[in-house]
Amino acid sequence: MIYLQMFWIFFRLGLFTVGGGYAMLPLIQAEISRYGWITGEEFVDMIAIAEMTPGAIGVNTATFVGFRQGGLFGSVLATAALTLPSLIVVVLVSKVLDRFQDHPTVEAILSGIRPVVAGLIASAALFIAQAAFINPAPSGSVVFNPTAFALALVSGVAVVKFKLHPITVMLGAGVLGLFIF
Amino acid sequence: MAEVGKTAHASKRQSKMRFLLEIFVTFFKVGAFTFGGGLAMLPLFEKEVIENKGWIQRQDILDIYAISQSLPGVIAVNSSTFIGYRLAGIPGAVAAIIGVTAPSLIVIVIIASFFSKFRENFYAAKALHGIRAAVTALIFLAAYRIGKGSLKSLGGVIVAAVAFGLTLFTDIHVIYIILAGGLGGILVSNIGRRGVGQ
Numbered sequence: 001m002i003y004l005q006m007f008w009i010f011f012r013l014g015l016f017t018v019g020g021g022y023a024m025l026p027l028i029q030a031e032i033s034r035y036g037w038i039t040g041e042e043f044v045d046m047i048a049i050a051e052m053t054p055g056a057i058g059v060n061t062a063t064f065v066g067f068r069q070g071g072l073f074g075s076v077l078a079t080a081a082l083t084l085p086s087l088i089v090v091v092l093v094s095k096v097l098d099r100f101q102d103h104p105t106v107e108a109i110l111s112g113i114r115p116v117v118a119g120l121i122a123s124a125a126l127f128i129a130q131a132a133f134i135n136p137a138p139s140g141s142v143v144f145n146p147t148a149f150a151l152a153l154v155s156g157v158a159v160v161k162f163k164l165h166p167i168t169v170m171l172g173a174g175v176l177g178l179f180i181f
Numbered sequence: 182m183a184e185v186g187k188t189a190h191a192s193k194r195q196s197k198m199r200f201l202l203e204i205f206v207t208f209f210k211v212g213a214f215t216f217g218g219g220l221a222m223l224p225l226f227e228k229e230v231i232e233n234k235g236w237i238q239r240q241d242i243l244d245i246y247a248i249s250q251s252l253p254g255v256i257a258v259n260s261s262t263f264i265g266y267r268l269a270g271i272p273g274a275v276a277a278i279i280g281v282t283a284p285s286l287i288v289i290v291i292i293a294s295f296f297s298k299f300r301e302n303f304y305a306a307k308a309l310h311g312i313r314a315a316v317t318a319l320i321f322l323a324a325y326r327i328g329k330g331s332l333k334s335l336g337g338v339i340v341a342a343v344a345f346g347l348t349l350f351t352d353i354h355v356i357y358i359i360l361a362g363g364l365g366g367i368l369v370s371n372i373g374r375r376g377v378g379q
Contacts, residue, residue, distance in 0.1 A: 014253065014254050014255070015253050015254075016253060017253055017254070018250075018251065018252065018253050018356050020250065020255055020256040020257075021255050021256070021257075024255070049289075049292055050289075051216075052216075052305065052306075052309050053216075053285070053288045053289060053292060054212065054213050054214055054215055054216055054284050054285070054288060055212050055213075055215060055257075055281075055282070055284050055285030055288065055289075056212070056215060056222075056255045056256070056257040056258060056281070056282075056285065057255075058254075058255035058258075059255055059257075059258065059281075059282050059285045060285045060288075060289055063282075063285050063286050063289040063290070064289050064293055067289065067290055067293045068293065072290060075286060075289065075290055075293075076286065079282050079285070079286060082254075082255070082258075083254070083255070083258050083262075083278050083282060085253055085254055086252070086253070086254035086255065086258045086259050086262050086278070087262055087271075087274055087275065087278060089252050089253060089254065089259075090248075090249075090252060090254075090259055090262040090263050090266060090274065091262070091266055091271060091274060093248065093252060094263060094266050094267065097248075104370065105367060105370075107370075108366045108367045108369070108370035108371075109363040109366050109367060110244055110247070110363075110366065111366045111369075111370070112340070112362045112363050112364070112365040112366020112367065112369065113243075113244075113247045113359055113362040113363050113366065114243045114244065114247065114331050114337070114362075115331070115332060115336075115337040115338070115340035115341040115344070115362070116247070116340060116341065116344040116358055116359055116361070116362030117243045117246050117247045117250070117344075117359070117362075118243060118324075118327060118328045118331055118332055118337075118341045118344075119340070119341035119342060119343065119344030119345035119346075119348070120250070120344055120345075120348055120355060120358070120359075121220060121223070121246070121323075121324045121327065121328075122324050122328070122341070122345050123344075123345045123348040123349050124220040124320075124348075125220070125317070125320045125321050125324045126349065128220070128221070128313070128316065128317050128320055129317045129321070131313060132310075132313040132314045132316070132317040133314075133317070148310065148313070148314040149314070151311060151314040151315065152314040152315065152317045152318040153318065155314065155315035155318040155319065156318035156319075156321070156322060159318070159319065159322060160322065165228060166214065166224040166225055166227075166228050166319050167210070167214050167225070167228075169315050169319065170214055170216070170312050170315050170316065170319075172315070173311040173312050173314055173315030174308040174309070174311045174312045174315075175308070175311070176311050177307045177308045177309070177310045177311020177312065177314070178304060178307050178308055178311070180311070181307045181310045181311065
């Protein structure tokens with residue numbers, strides 16, 4: 001019974017939230033607190049863990065709630081329910097796009113959207129930079145973290161000049177982080 | 182003859198299975214090294230899906246990202262599904278979804294089992310701080326390369342700058358900004374066509 005309920009909740013979340021995992025968080029909170037599955041404090045911790053661990057935020061959160069409620073099977077079920085709408089919607093949209101790809105209106109829409117997305121990517125990059133370089137100080141204000149900035153520069157050089165794989169660079173920066181922060 | 186036909190069929194099926202496995206592994210890597218929201222997967226997408234596999238062109242990533250963000254669901258899952266479907270139909274889409282979500286499943290299940298210990302883990306926080314710094318650099322590089330390839334007109338640069346400002350300084354939902362871009366595209370192309378007609 002709880003499995004059915006959980007499937008239905010996460011299926012709906014996957015179907016009705018536009019804007020990715022972060023847009024999903026308030027809805028997830030509303031749903032799971034309605035059922036009393038997780039306390040408010042646990043929810044905050046869960047988001048912190050979803051952000052700290054690899055993978056999409058929405059998927060991580062769904063997996064977490066699913067595991068708490070129904071063990072391994074629950075986590076697989078929640079993830080499947082969350083991603084099933086994507087599968088259906090994306091496949092339908094792909095079919096339509098394939099058919100009308102060369103239609104002038106579709107081309108016009110995409111040509112207007114492309115620069116917008118480039119702008120969105122730039123602003124998202126800035127948000128991530130803020131999280132990485134600006135740290136809360138004990139006094140309550142924020143301080144710039146020069147060590148993190150230097151590490152970012154070194155990472156950039158490692159990718160551009162030395163052609164290192166992004167995975168190697170991320171792992172290296174993680175290990176360095178243990179010693180320098 | 183029937184035997185030959187059967188082996189040919191079997192090897193075709195085998196090569197299809199191998200391709201699906203390749204899709205799974207590629208998206209597993211993307212899922213395993215996406216730290217933060219949907220955009221954090223860009224560097225991995227670029228390296229694995231564009232450069233190593235050549236499955237999509239660099240300029241296509243903007244279309245895929247735009248569509249993924251406008252549709253319901255998790256952005257990373259939507260874009261993976263999109264590419265998986267394009268490569269190998271519905272089985273490809275399923276392989277991509279399983280690949281990109283499997284790392285979450287594995288890691289979260291392990292952490293959820295030791296919840297309170299991880300939460301206060303001093304070392305995890307430090308390592309993450311380092312990873313975040315690297316991810317910032319990687320995303321800026323990806324954004325630069327994508328912007329360079331796609332912003333070829335002055336109009337495009339202006340639109341990108343306006344979208345950048347709107348997301349930074351207002352609370353307007355991203356979906357409306359994307360929709361406005363689409364409408365703008367239709368308007369500009371209609372004006373262009375009428376201009377040519379006269």
